[in-house]
Amino acid sequence: MRIVSLAIDSVDSLHGGCTTHFSTILLETLRDFIELIDLPLIVRLNPGIPWKTRGNAAVVLRFYYDGSISKLLEHVYSMALEYSNRKDLGIAVIEGRPEDIKLRDLYLKALTRVVPLDVAISILEASGGLWAGGRGLIGAISALSALTREDDYTFELIAYRKPENWGVNRCIDTRILIEIESTLPPITLNNIDYTIVEETVAPKGLDPVLAGFRGNCLKSLVKYAKTICEPQDIWAFFRTNQHTDAHAIPLTGELRPYNTGVIEVKVKDNPIYIAGGHVIVEGESREGGVDLAFYRETGPLNEVARLLTKGDEVRALGTIKPYKPRHNPVLAVEKIWILRIAEKSIEVNPRCPICGERMESLGRDKGFRCRNCGYKSRDLKKISIRIDRRIKPGEYTVQEGRLKHLTKPRWRKKQAKIFKQIKIKVDQVINHKNPPNTHSIDIEC
Numbered sequence: 001m002r003i004v005s006l007a008i009d010s011v012d013s014l015h016g017g018c019t020t021h022f023s024t025i026l027l028e029t030l031r032d033f034i035e036l037i038d039l040p041l042i043v044r045l046n047p048g049i050p051w052k053t054r055g056n057a058a059v060v061l062r063f064y065y066d067g068s069i070s071k072l073l074e075h076v077y078s079m080a081l082e083y084s085n086r087k088d089l090g091i092a093v094i095e096g097r098p099e100d101i102k103l104r105d106l107y108l109k110a111l112t113r114v115v116p117l118d119v120a121i122s123i124l125e126a127s128g129g130l131w132a133g134g135r136g137l138i139g140a141i142s143a144l145s146a147l148t149r150e151d152d153y154t155f156e157l158i159a160y161r162k163p164e165n166w167g168v169n170r171c172i173d174t175r176i177l178i179e180i181e182s183t184l185p186p187i188t189l190n191n192i193d194y195t196i197v198e199e200t201v202a203p204k205g206l207d208p209v210l211a212g213f214r215g216n217c218l219k220s221l222v223k224y225a226k227t228i229c230e231p232q233d234i235w236a237f238f239r240t241n242q243h244t245d246a247h248a249i250p251l252t253g254e255l256r257p258y259n260t261g262v263i264e265v266k267v268k269d270n271p272i273y274i275a276g277g278h279v280i281v282e283g284e285s286r287e288g289g290v291d292l293a294f295y296r297e298t299g300p301l302n303e304v305a306r307l308l309t310k311g312d313e314v315r316a317l318g319t320i321k322p323y324k325p326r327h328n329p330v331l332a333v334e335k336i337w338i339l340r341i342a343e344k345s346i347e348v349n350p351r352c353p354i355c356g357e358r359m360e361s362l363g364r365d366k367g368f369r370c371r372n373c374g375y376k377s378r379d380l381k382k383i384s385i386r387i388d389r390r391i392k393p394g395e396y397t398v399q400e401g402r403l404k405h406l407t408k409p410r411w412r413k414k415q416a417k418i419f420k421q422i423k424i425k426v427d428q429v430i431n432h433k434n435p436p437n438t439h440s441i442d443i444e445c
């Protein structure tokens, strides 16, 4: 049997639906013809691309398959068209292990840059792949080589809604959610902050997703099924690059709009506060001057930015914006690592050696006089007082529940083990009514 990788992207529609949901319907039709060698993959790409579809996620399926590749493509494409009615969706299929160097380079590029459609298609064709669709192919082809080799990964357990409930308020029992979380190590993602639980675990709108639970350990995620208090249509397991900082690749060369990555910066001046509560920190990097923008919505990140000062050294992760109000490129920051904190001091007049009062200056090089007792001296000098900086070196992110899909939370540890190929049936990754049973899947956690 040969290995086939199939990638799909932009299969959603104005009437609801999303690529991950479509992949579960597709899997049901492939049930008798394939054997999976991995969980279905959710692959997130450059979060800075403005024209992406919701969340910029592609889904990749890797499996053993003996049939005709072109017939498979035809089947998936016609199903996807019917599901989404979008001509610009993308379906890409390739035989063999998807570790082709050029596809791998394309994946890394798509995490951080803007990839043109023709570039993606020519790389796929050079690798012997087949495709159908339009713009969505950028994401689909770029995702083919994701989560290979030693890539860090997380899991996501998604519950989908019955179609009759799409668009109505979701039922997630926050009390049970809190209870379950208190018994588990911090492994779930995007459902930690109870105050905004509604918008993170359970996205609003005409969306088939009821809830997505993310974390390092699939077996723990299953425990969250109890938090759902409405009928579920289908459950699915995914392996993902979410919350791994996969996009934290150094920004080099010209800092162009929509490029994403990390850059080391030395702070040039005190932060500038602009209308709306946003903070700009001017910095100097190896690629030239850059303004770090910390928007108000970034919460704790915005607060820590206010404490930065000239001479501090930071590494910032973010996306270059398409505007340059102060001539420097602007990096919208989603995470910083404070590497070194500069000493900050202020100069003050000395105290009177006779009575202890603060003295006044008689002018430059003219010495000081005590207003209290009249003592004068030309020999006394201003003294320097070190200011407590109130910040410490370390990693700072936005509020837990507002992390972008790719951003690694501070507490999350990289997976200790490389993911090994597995052999599983479709029914082991999707299931109606309840989450699939993890016991039959050969993964450690």
Ligand SMILES: [Zn+2]
Pocket: 352, 353, 354, 355, 356, 357, 370, 371, 372, 373, 374, 375
């Ligand atoms: Zn005095």
